[in-house]
Amino acid sequence: MAVITLTTDFGLKDHFIAQVKGRILTLNPSASIVDISHEISPFNLKEAAYVVRNAYSEFPEKSIHIIGINSSITPGGRHIIVKAKNHFFIAADNGIIPAIVGLSNMEEAIEIKAYTDFSDFVELETFSKVATHLLNGGSLALLGKPTQDLYNYPEQYGIISEDASQIFGEVIYIDRFGNLVTNIRKVDVEARRSGRKTQVHLRNHQIDHIYENLNDFSRIIKNESANRAALGKQIAHYNTAGHLQISIYKGVPGQSGSAETLLGMQIGSSVNLLFISET
Template sequence: MSIITLTSDFGLKDYFVAAAKARLFSLAPEAKVIDISHDVDAFNIAEAAYLIHGAFSHFPENTVHLILVDYERNREQQHVLVRYANQYFIAADNGILSLLLGNNAVAEIYEINIHEALAEHNDLQTLLHVAAHLAKNGAVSVVAKPKEKLADTVAPEATLAANGTEIHGSAIYFDRFGNIVTNIRKRFFDSFAKAHSFEISLPRATVSGIGSISRIVENYSDIASDERFKIIEYSSQPLAKFNDAGFLEIAVFRGNPQRSGAAQSLLGVKYLDPVVITFKS
């Protein structure tokens, strides 16, 4: 059974997701359609890239990933198709695939070129048609032509300060638990941390009193290091861990955005606010 994933900024209030899925089921009834997310912030290709990055490697070969964030075709961006890691990615050439794939070598890049043949289709219908075609093992050459390269987008990357003692990163995503996901990757951190002790700070946090975080836990409950206290008593304590996608995450233990508050709300951190790791000698 073939798989098509959907990622969009449509939300779930409107009929858009249901209509898109219905069209896919009509075009490729044997395909399984799986949602990655429909809660991407409007037109936020960096957030969409982060979410797809965390999910796509778990899918089998020949999965088709349809990305419907800022997907309109216009004079500045065409529709593109990429085959990478034996999977297909369909999107507008707005920089999202450059963000998603980073510096990885892209095996095959194509520009979708069936718009005239599907003149009665709008952009969404055309992309759904392409996704269904690939899900049915259709040839890429029927819907696209080779393209030299993708549009470049400069992603906010974590950097090492000139003095070599600090990593400067930023907040790039807030999950449904209100945790702060940063652009500091584990492999980047490990390459400089070695045996150094360190402190993680949020310079623009609007709530004082958090201080700094001086260790990274493997599991959330590892914050409860003193066995004299029950684990629940550590609720709302700040912590840091690398999430399953390999990005540093700042959280508060058992934070709840709807009740007690979570890292984002309690600390007042906003998108792209700085996160600094200072290494001690």
């Protein structure tokens, strides 16, 4: 059974999310609603894209994903529905949906014409009705008119240097543990590697090994003394989303320190991956 998911930068204190849920349940009392995240940093589309991209495909097919970031305050002011990979996405035409699913995966894109008004609160007045229409099996075509020219971000992943010797990346997300998620993806590294070794550079730090995943690191922790010795060690590894990530082994933000604080990094800080030819 399809699910309606919600992702916003509204936070959990205010009444906005409850209003949207109440409206959906009034329209369809058996709707299943799941929060993806409401703690997206205010107005931060890249962060929202990273979070939704990594969560949506776990939901049942035909699930409907409402993304409420910058929905009202948007030059152009269009709102869209996109069908991609057998999921539906509802958001403002501000680049978030192409960033989530990839332009080439978009099967249908509709500019919303139904349930529109001049409300400040488009997630409540428009998105909740559109989502319920789809949940009830209503057709996309009734909701608006097909559109092609969606707003789209510039390239969001790491950029290969002209001489193909490195990938210039940056931190795009910092998780609850203060781990640094970069926009350098394993698939891109492998496509460019050509048998070379890799090295990670950030500020004045150099990391010579990238673990395939965090388990590959934790497997070398055989006992309690190895565990203690590893505490605070910086680790480069691919995370479960396939991105290069810099973590501190059992680092705790505000206590022992996290990658964010110990390495002095923030969203947008540079992380570069060098390819090293063995000679």
